[in-house]
Amino acid sequence: MIFVTVGTQLPFERLVAAVDNWSSSKSPKPEVLAQVGAGSLDYGNLRTVRTLDGAQYSAAIADAELIIAHAGTGSILTALDLGIPVIVMPRDDRRGEHRDDHQIQTARQLEKMGLVSIAWSEKELPLLIDDKLRQPRGARTKRKRGTELVDYLRSYLRDVLSGDR
Amino acid sequence: MDLGPLVSTVVRCDVLAISSPGGHWVELTRLFPAFEGRSVEYATTDAGRVTDVPGGRLHVLADANKRTPLRLVVCGWQVLRLVLRFRPRVIVTTGAAPGLLALLCGQMVGARCVWLDIFGLVDRMTLSGRMAKPFADLYLVQWPHLARPNGPHYRGSLL
Numbered sequence A: 001m002i003f004v005t006v007g008t009q010l011p012f013e014r015l016v017a018a019v020d021n022w023s024s025s026k027s028p029k030p031e032v033l034a035q036v037g038a039g040s041l042d043y044g045n046l047r048t049v050r051t052l053d054g055a056q057y058s059a060a061i062a063d064a065e066l067i068i069a070h071a072g073t074g075s076i077l078t079a080l081d082l083g084i085p086v087i088v089m090p091r092d093d094r095r096g097e098h099r100d101d102h103q104i105q106t107a108r109q110l111e112k113m114g115l116v117s118i119a120w121s122e123k124e125l126p127l128l129i130d131d132k133l134r135q136p137r138g139a140r141t142k143r144k145r146g147t148e149l150v151d152y153l154r155s156y157l158r159d160v161l162s163g164d165r
Numbered sequence B: 001m002d003l004g005p006l007v008s009t010v011v012r013c014d015v016l017a018i019s020s021p022g023g024h025w026v027e028l029t030r031l032f033p034a035f036e037g038r039s040v041e042y043a044t045t046d047a048g049r050v051t052d053v054p055g056g057r058l059h060v061l062a063d064a065n066k067r068t069p070l071r072l073v074v075c076g077w078q079v080l081r082l083v084l085r086f087r088p089r090v091i092v093t094t095g096a097a098p099g100l101l102a103l104l105c106g107q108m109v110g111a112r113c114v115w116l117d118i119f120g121l122v123d124r125m126t127l128s129g130r131m132a133k134p135f136a137d138l139y140l141v142q143w144p145h146l147a148r149p150n151g152p153h154y155r156g157s158l159l
Helices: A013-024 A054-063 A073-082 A102-112 A125-134 A147-162 B023-029 B047-052 B069-086 B097-108 B127-131
Strands: A002-005 A032-035 A047-049 A066-069 A086-088 B015-018 B040-044 B058-060 B090-093 B112-116 B138-141
Touching (some): A002 A013, A013 A032, A086 A125, B015 B069, B040 B069
Parallel strands (some): A002 A066, B015 B040, B015 B090
């Protein structure tokens, strides 16, 4: 299953429509679940939902062979931590998809770090999807990142809480 | 400051973990392993996130941001009640508005306040993050180039 997620706040039709369009050209029709937030639910080639609660989100993620997301930190972190292939398409503030252009900057940085594949426009998306799906599906490797930060916070708490009782 | 009459009973906790939903919350959940062995209260504005929380108890706040001033007041009131009821020794947040409100309230009751700015902004801190500076005892960013000698500091990233 392909899981599309664009956050819950603002619509991102350019991304969802591009995936819908890609899906329409395929036979048999691929299984796509799109979490569209404030966007339209009306797409013929996708299963759409507004939001998913924690349990539904976990279930969707567990089934996903590919995640297609806006450049939000939640989707990206989830995909990276669970080792699920991810394509990120940043929202463009000039098209009213966001209130500033920070998703484009974030995407640029993540691409530079080699962490995710970026679709810089809806035109690049279909090829990227085909490309990702063609790659052999290896076993998911959960990564252990952010440990330096978590360790630091743990020791900070130890210091603060031991002097406090 | 004596704010005792606002709440009936105080049950102190070690940590209050609080944030907006979405990416802020996902990043906050990645810090939960640091809370192991501590008594923790969790709060966000999306009731659906209850399954993310160890023990399954989540305090659900009014969803507020800078564009919803009225709900911001409601959220602030809820956060104040929460802070007075649990008198957390440490407050940990990844923003945005609920986190900022929690640090404000936390400073009033002498809690240690931890701000971790999300990695979603690359060229500057989030607005709430910039506003949180005077209220944060531990003030962190996730990009080394955003760190400054007097804070914010860089102590690693979730990426």
